[in-house]
Amino acid sequence: MKHPVIEVSDVYRYYGEVLAVDGVSFSVRRGETLGLIGHNGAGKSTLFKMMLGLIPVSAGEIRINGEPVRGSGFRELRRTIGYLPENVVFYDNLTGLETLQFFAALKNCDKRDCLAVLEKVGLSHAATRRVDGYSKGMRQRLGFAQALLGKPRLLFLDEPTSGLDPEGIREFYRILHELNADGVTVVITSHILSEIQERVERLAVIKSGKLQALGTVQELREAVDLPLAIHLILRETAEAVRTALQGVALVKLEIAGQNVVIECHRTDKMDVLRRLGMLAEVDDIVVREPTLEDVFLGYARES
């Protein structure tokens, strides 16, 4: 059986007395996109840094492609890893192209690819401009370009869309999708949960250094058992709605004129819809699943 690309096994990390990462274990398959979410200070960045071998684990083990991180063979593996740190900082006195050429030299990859990578992230027009003249979004694009140098097989992206405009965000995820299709494994963090919920295969929820949950967005929704919301516009009386839903265990029922909001458990969804369908004058019906934000907050409340 093939090794997972990333194996994190019972990892702990202490900063003095403070336990920043508390017995975290998970693995990431080749070509998978894993989202890492958690509040500020949850331990995501520490976990990132340990996976990149920037800081040692206090206990446990992390392997990338079967190779222990910080082991002697990891240096070579680093050439196949791309990393975009949160709040990426470059050298202001270099141009965008020179910046990439510097990192390409460190990664020992072909410097002639730099222009093509700049083109890919939409920065070729600013290739010869100094980085101190770049906007926040342009610096972020340059950071992404840097991470793409050397055709990486594994990408660690920490808040990669921070500072990007909507078009930039869409373009970023388009490139990421292409890379994914090409078998590149991605670990990504973002505070904008609505943005990543459709774009990752699995999510790891980190809270106070612990892995609280791991699974697809749907699995996490089901595990936390949040109610879904049904929004209706109808011409029936409030009484008719109440009568139709009699006997169903609803979480919430709000009727304001023609607008009705019903919250119910997933298991009751079909029953509620069937009963509402029997009402004669329904103009519109929208079923809203709990968002990733709801799920995340649900986990936060649970703990």
Added chain:
Amino acid sequence: MIEFGQIRVIARKEFRDRIRNRWVIAVSVIFTLFALAIAYLGAAQQGEVGLRSVEFTIASLVSLVIYLLPLIALILGYDAIVGERERGSLDLLLSMPITRLELLLGKFCGLSAALSVSTLLGFGLVGALLVSHGGVAALFHYAGFMLSAILLGMVFLSLAVMVSVFAKDRARASGGAIAVWFLFVLVFDLALLGALVFSGGAFGEQLFPFLLLLNPTDVFRILNIFSADDIRAFYGLATVFPASLSNPWLLGGVMLAWMIAPLSLAYWRFK
């Protein structure tokens, strides 16, 4: 295993940065102006103006180098690592296939190259004038002086890099660099003199020469003052410093040790 290619990449970037932001040219001009002024006016108190022998010119320039070069080296290197850390670029650098030792050595080599070029350019003009004045023989002495000046610069650069690794932020690093300058350029010799006076010269003969080796600026001074007999006699140091310790190779070795020790400490901490 060390990959020298990675050291070269970092060194080249550091050197190019200093060329591009005109650091090298600015420091060269400062050195040139001071060196010319001191070489021409060094004997003004004896009622003489103009270039003298290479030995006396070197003796005049030694003080300039001791005050200025360590300061410039410390300014150059104090934020080498802590600056990267504070800006937030250190993690990205270390995520590359480069070891901390290679990064440290790359920084040190690049900054050393910038300092060396500035020193050579800055003192080169006086050297050229001395050669035209005193013939090619003067070149040998003066080249030795410049080489030892470069060594002294690298020693203080090594100390600066060490401060940069140990400091938590740039403000503390700059404070540490100033403290290093004060310690080696001003305080050490004064403290030694004070100890000599208060002890009535009790430890003078045995210990004094060895204590001087604990200060790289003193090693530089001895290396250059003792290179010429007439200067030695002029300064009256011949009786203080034993001839066995004034071997240029030995003193060069001490300077080298002074360069390696702070870098090793820096690596140990950085690792």
